[in-house]
Amino acid sequence: xxxxxxxxxxxxxxxxxxxxxxxxxxxxxxxxxxxxxxxxxxxxxxxxxxxxxxxxxxxxxxxxxxxxxxxxxxxxxxxxxxxxxxxxxxxxxxxxxxxxxxxxxxxxxxxxxxxxxxxxxxxxxxxxxxxxxxxxxxxxxxxxxxxxxxxxxxxxxxxxxxxxxxxxxxxxxxxxxxxxxxxxxxxx
Numbered sequence: 001x002x003x004x005x006x007x008x009x010x011x012x013x014x015x016x017x018x019x020x021x022x023x024x025x026x027x028x029x030x031x032x033x034x035x036x037x038x039x040x041x042x043x044x045x046x047x048x049x050x051x052x053x054x055x056x057x058x059x060x061x062x063x064x065x066x067x068x069x070x071x072x073x074x075x076x077x078x079x080x081x082x083x084x085x086x087x088x089x090x091x092x093x094x095x096x097x098x099x100x101x102x103x104x105x106x107x108x109x110x111x112x113x114x115x116x117x118x119x120x121x122x123x124x125x126x127x128x129x130x131x132x133x134x135x136x137x138x139x140x141x142x143x144x145x146x147x148x149x150x151x152x153x154x155x156x157x158x159x160x161x162x163x164x165x166x167x168x169x170x171x172x173x174x175x176x177x178x179x180x181x182x183x184x185x186x187x188x
Contacts, residue, residue, distance in 0.1 A: 003028050003044050004069035005143050007136055009122045010082035011069035013114075017086050018071075021093045025071075029147040037147035044070055047078045054078050083111055 002018065002025050004011030018025045029037035046052040047070070071079040071088075079085050089095060096107045141148075141156035148155060 001026060001028055001040060001072045002069060003040055003072065005140055006030070007140055007143075008069060009119060010115075013082040014069050014071060014085050017082075017089050017095070020095060021089050023089075023093070027143075030143040032146055034146055034149065040072065041147055043072060043078070047080070052078055054080070083115060086111065 002011065002014055004014065004027070006012065006027075015025075015027075026032070028040040032040070043052065047054055053076075068081045069085070071077070071085050073079070079088055086095070096103050098104075137156045137159040140159050141152045144155050145152040
């Protein structure tokens, strides 16, 4: 079971890895009913509070635990962080041939590059483009509806406000300012 939001590029990466590995999964809280979503929300909260085991990877102060996607397995596996989940999947169901060091290096390089650089592209879309129409907030509210029920509209309002507040700190803030400046005709 994959816990995360489709707005998260990291959760989408885990989805792609699971599909590539041909492992069955479903999203929570989006694809379940209230009680399933509540059960997995409780499981996630217990892992975050360290009341349930987190066998791998070890949580540390450098990670973004608990803001990253989680993967919960049928045998009690509690995993988090898209790169670490990918490494765990690769150990259990090899995704890259072990006898090909250049392929292993390329896979790790691509993973790190997209985590670090690709994230800025996603942030630009989320914090600049989506803030204009609040589409991301609508999507997040729809995904959380099984867990929040009729209160999901609060997520929509709060997420929209959060996006607008974060515009000034988003990595692409300078791109947005330059774009607005050009559109206004000040660049001529």
